Amino acid sequence: MGLSPRTSAHLPPAPSQVRVQVPATSANLGPGFDALGLALGMYDELVLRITAQAGLRIHAYGDAPTDETNLVAQAARAAFGVLGEQPTGLELQYTARIPHARGLGSSAAAICAGVTAALALCGVRDRELALRIAFTLERHPDNIAAAIHGGLTVAWIDNDGRPAAVRLTPSPGIVPVAFIPQIRTSTAKSRHTLPESVSHRDAARNAGRAALLVAALTGNPRQLMAATEDRLHQPYRLADQPEGAALLARLRAAGVPAVLSGSGPTVLALCRDSAEASVAHGLSAGGYEPCELGVDLEGTTCGSAEAP
Numbered sequence: 001m002g003l004s005p006r007t008s009a010h011l012p013p014a015p016s017q018v019r020v021q022v023p024a025t026s027a028n029l030g031p032g033f034d035a036l037g038l039a040l041g042m043y044d045e046l047v048l049r050i051t052a053q054a055g056l057r058i059h060a061y062g063d064a065p066t067d068e069t070n071l072v073a074q075a076a077r078a079a080f081g082v083l084g085e086q087p088t089g090l091e092l093q094y095t096a097r098i099p100h101a102r103g104l105g106s107s108a109a110a111i112c113a114g115v116t117a118a119l120a121l122c123g124v125r126d127r128e129l130a131l132r133i134a135f136t137l138e139r140h141p142d143n144i145a146a147a148i149h150g151g152l153t154v155a156w157i158d159n160d161g162r163p164a165a166v167r168l169t170p171s172p173g174i175v176p177v178a179f180i181p182q183i184r185t186s187t188a189k190s191r192h193t194l195p196e197s198v199s200h201r202d203a204a205r206n207a208g209r210a211a212l213l214v215a216a217l218t219g220n221p222r223q224l225m226a227a228t229e230d231r232l233h234q235p236y237r238l239a240d241q242p243e244g245a246a247l248l249a250r251l252r253a254a255g256v257p258a259v260l261s262g263s264g265p266t267v268l269a270l271c272r273d274s275a276e277a278s279v280a281h282g283l284s285a286g287g288y289e290p291c292e293l294g295v296d297l298e299g300t301t302c303g304s305a306e307a308p
Contacts, residue, residue, distance in 0.1 A: 017049030018120045019305035022113045023150065023296035024098040025105035026176070026268050027142040029217075030228035030259040031209035037105075037146030037153045038217075040176055041294035044096050044109045046072060047305045048117035051089035062096030064110070070094070071107060071137075075114025079133050083122045092117075101184035103262035108134070108143035112300050116148070120302045130300070135163040143262070150299030152217050170217045170295050175271040177280045178261060179247060179288040185265050193236045202231040221272045224257035228270065234260050241265050247285050256280045 024042040028034070044062075051057075056073055058066040068074075072094050080086045094113070098106040111134045119130060127148050134144040141155035145165035155165040213227035237260060238245035244260065247267050251258035256276060261268040267288070271277040277292055284290045 020046040022109045025146040026261040030230040037142040039146045039150040039296035046113040047093040054088040057091040059093040071110040072114040075111040076118040079115040079118035103266040105143040112147040175277040177269040179267040
């Protein structure tokens with residue numbers, strides 16, 4: 001990807017520290033497979049500081065490991081490496097509110113938080129660079145693009161293998177309602193359910209629906225029912241998620257645009273107003289917790305943190 005280390009100014013002396021907030025995300029949104037992402041109003045928070053004491057210290061709140069397998073720490077190390085810096089002492093405090101393995105971009109959030117914080121500690125505020133570094137760890141640009149930029153993003157990989165994204169502003173009336181189950185799944189496991197090929201008819205149909213979805217989310221929400229139809233991944237993934245399939249069918253039968261969030265198991269209703277959100281809440285099933293979320297428009301934000 002052409003991410004070669006570069007020499008930057010020396011890192012600021014300890015206890016230099018930053019605070020990062022990163023949103024949850026929903027990828028695919030039905031037909032926008034591996035391309036579309038939406039940032040949601042649920043946030044993980046990170047405080048990262050450089051310390052005089054060597055080693056890595058992790059304080060994790062929520063579902064996150066406290067050793068070198070911590071994804072935030074790995075992402076921060078990767079970003080420092082790209083800048084030609086690697087502090088000997090790091091301390092991070094991570095509050096994980098985004099449920100893990102539920103299709104809400106928890107791994108993308110952790111990666112984007114670590115990368116953004118490390119860049120900021122080196123005096124670098126560059127979202128495109130953050131996207132490129134995060135991509136080396138995540139390998140799919142849809143969630144990381146939405147997490148970094150906020151709003152609705154269209155992401156792709158260019159001919160040189162680099163990630164790129166366009167950010168769009170969703171219509172202000174959109175009310176996402178996430179139905180979050182206790183069960184978990186993984187993107188890697190879910191991808192094994194997908195066929196190696198699909199028919200030209202299904203591919204062409206999805207291309208049209210994905211284009212319509214961008215128009216529906218940014219200016220014509222009344223088209224969201226048609227725009228959220230998918231034949232590339234949801235039918236195959238939902239075959240292994242019967243409860244999610246039943247909830248999704250119930251929502252759509254009631255006229256509520258609903259999709260599988262990422263690879264699931266969360267189901268996301270893209271309600272067009274608060275009244276439709278109320279209808280969606282009433283259709284929830286046992287084992288699923290409805291959570292009404294705003295659309296995040298800022299993406300990953302970074303500021304100074306008070307000294308402990």
